Amino acid sequence: MPERPAGQLTGPVRIVGAGLLGASIGLALRARGLDVQLEDLNPDNLRTASGLGAGVPVTGDEPEPQLVVVAVPPDHLGDVIVAALEAHPAAVVTDVGSVKSGPLATVASHVAADRYCGSHPMAGTQHSGPLTATPTLFEGRPWAITPHTSTSGAARGLVEELVALTGAMPLAFDPDDHDRAVARTSHVPHLMSALVAGRLAEAPEGHLSLSGPGVRDVTRVAGTDPGMWLQIVPANAPAILELLGQIRSDLDLLEAAIRSDDREALEGVLANGVAGTRAIPGKHGGPVRPMASVFVHVPDHPGELARLFVDVGEAGVNVEDVRIDHDPARAGGQVELVVEVARVEVLVAALEARGWAVHQ
Ligand SMILES: NC(=O)C1=CN([C@@H]2O[C@H](COP(=O)(O)OP(=O)(O)OC[C@H]3O[C@@H](n4cnc5c(N)ncnc54)[C@H](O)[C@@H]3O)[C@@H](O)[C@H]2O)C=CC1
């Protein structure tokens, strides 16, 4: 295939699988003025996605796509990518699947594999289907681009443009290395979250009333629709099993340390955890900036949250993250504002001066 200079993703883009990911990509591309064609086996999802403005359902009369984005569940990726390469002999084909080596194995023997370049955005919500699709889903998020040995420069270039148009941050990975990376950063964390959350379901009556932000943080991702994970985990079994083996040894060490009250070994486990959290890159891949939480009691009246955020804005402090919980002490909410450590004093002083009950 001839090399295509950069800056030439003009569409049409065909999206196969108009669920959460497909419809969100469609919305992002429509916002940039590209023609988007939608295909889905499920007529309800197709109707919802096109109704939201993510693109136009295919009829068979439309022009050939320049780029096909396959966004179907993991079990079907390989076959649907091959079908797209065959159906659209001039198009570049990518997919957004969570695991790259399996689909590539299906595609690799295909004569037109040079037109295929895998990819994987690290963004989602806890819901599947197009209803919660949003054009901003990918903004500032990492999006892996996983060319294989025979991917053409032109195919890779077009996928890079797709990623740039959605506002995501492109990161190049070899497909196998990508799978090892997401086993560590996404798949095993999800399974660990499910294991911890699973112990909550059988808790004796009353115990869960002591739930605080900690348990919510650790179990949040376990609450996502399990359907997709039932396909992701088997698709990345080798990389996941390797990490689970290491965690099993860590658990043995931890259990022994607790049994023998070995504080040094326990400290080692906890220190490793601290080192791990600090190793996660900061926003947009930048350096990690130390963060701290400021907790604010918000009375249970309409408009109070809005007033709080106006006051934070006027204090000139950027909120990096925010969580809202019931206040265990009084009626109302407790808002946790995560800000840079260096901004905590300014924020606390400004909020107290405006009458907010604040603690750290
Ligand atoms: N949900 C997430 O958080 C993320 C998902 N992914 C990957 O993106 C892909 C799509 O995931 P979601 O959008 O969440 O799933 P989804 O379930 O919301 O959407 C999948 C869509 O594909 C359609 N479909 C299934 N088989 C099809 C076929 N053969 N031809 C045409 N349409 C077909 C379904 O009807 C559905 O509308 C998956 O491979 C997943 O691994 C990647 C990053 C994040």
Ligand SMILES: O=C(O)C(=O)Cc1ccc(O)cc1
């Ligand atoms: O795990 C995360 O960090 C998410 O944001 C959600 C998610 C789920 C599955 C993926 O393949 C990619 C991202």
